[in-house]
Amino acid sequence: MKNPIPHSPRPAPHSDALVHDETGGLPRLLEIMARLRDPQTGCPWDIEQTFATIAPYTVEEAYEVADAIARGEMDDLRGELGDLLLQVVYHAQMAAEAGHFGWDDVVTEISNKMVARHPHVFGDESRDKSASQQTRDWEKIKAAERGGGASGALAGVALGLPGMTRAVKLQNRAARVGFDWPDITPVIAKLAEEATELATAPTPEDRFEEFGDLLFVIANIARHLKIDPEAALRAANAKFTRRFEGVERKLAAMGKSPAQSDLAEMDALWDAVKADERAREK
Template identity: 75%
Template structure:
């Protein structure tokens, strides 16, 4: 239902307006005659990078346990859904209500042990398997597609690698144990090292990608999220390098005025102190 201008203004300025308020704000921002020129110019392609960025900022706030920030980050992420739904409505594809209906129907259908007659006497692992089985049935019910179809191209590369490997593993294309994966990593690393002198840049690029792909497979076999593990490693590197800078500052130095030997020793000290504090 389209509101008249007075009702629209009243809703937009109502702090208790809830989701209808946000939907109305977005509709007004996209109004071709009176909206924001920047918002009017955007399309799905230009907004998609912001959607990805906002999802990462939510994950970052959770990882830092920054609960005050999380509230705002979740709002930013919700805005992305509202933005895409508004553009889809303008193009005649679907509206926000259909987005809500689709996810609600999916949640009910995929939780028969909560909303249906199935027993709740299942472990989380059992429910994960049921979820994957239902997803596979939904894919089979659509037009015939390949095993790896439907895995989003826009996912982070490590996450997509794991999803591709999981999908292939369901049809039996997988190493039987972690040992074979570790052996393959050793083989790929050795080949890359030995052939660097004779490889072209394109070949080195490809071989390095192969090595990362197998490392992602090791993470899968170890039941580790490689993205989370790398984020943790990044945070640890940032923390320890900050300790190096702090120690150098006490010596009246900056990193560029130091050398590798000194900074490496300070790194080891930062590492020792971290472990002692645990």
């Protein structure tokens, strides 16, 4: 485990002027959070929160940032980045209150990390190398940073990552030590094998396990194709939503709702929505 950096908990001054100063920038946000968490004068809900209760909001806000980016909505992205920043400030404030570290320590930690992991920018290493080589160098630096901690090839892959993302990261780690198929052909064969095993699984427990194996192979296919599986699934979700809403609109034009329709009709309308999309794309 790396040595903790010296912590410097930030006091919580009570400045109404700063809170209401729209040009106050980050100091204003830090002051707002300190005020919200003040045991005597803060918000009862905010005072009751812990790292564990706030963590789900942190994950949710990160996804909302990704969603705004996927939709290309820059106004939404501005707001969502602010929401995500608030999560970081929230955790730092709680850590400062407990005497673990403060906001300045968080900033120092990430700044030091970025400098150390980019010797080709901030040091004397050459920038004359490919992006893939820089990625390999980055991973070497990260491995050195882990130092005396868990030393296995899979050490340090966060448990809290989305399942498909973590699967890809685990597979990448294994691949770096030679545990990988040479190309996608055997991975596709493995997909068919796992699908058969799922279809023939005799118990709910077996089906649960085989379904997980199937998803793991799909993550491996995504990795070999250099596709982000989470992004691909988000795109598929968006496409399904868009097309089903198109079916609903066509039904509404007929004076009907989905509950008043049937699968055959809705499937035909689905095909019509797809055809409309293709026509617009031409």
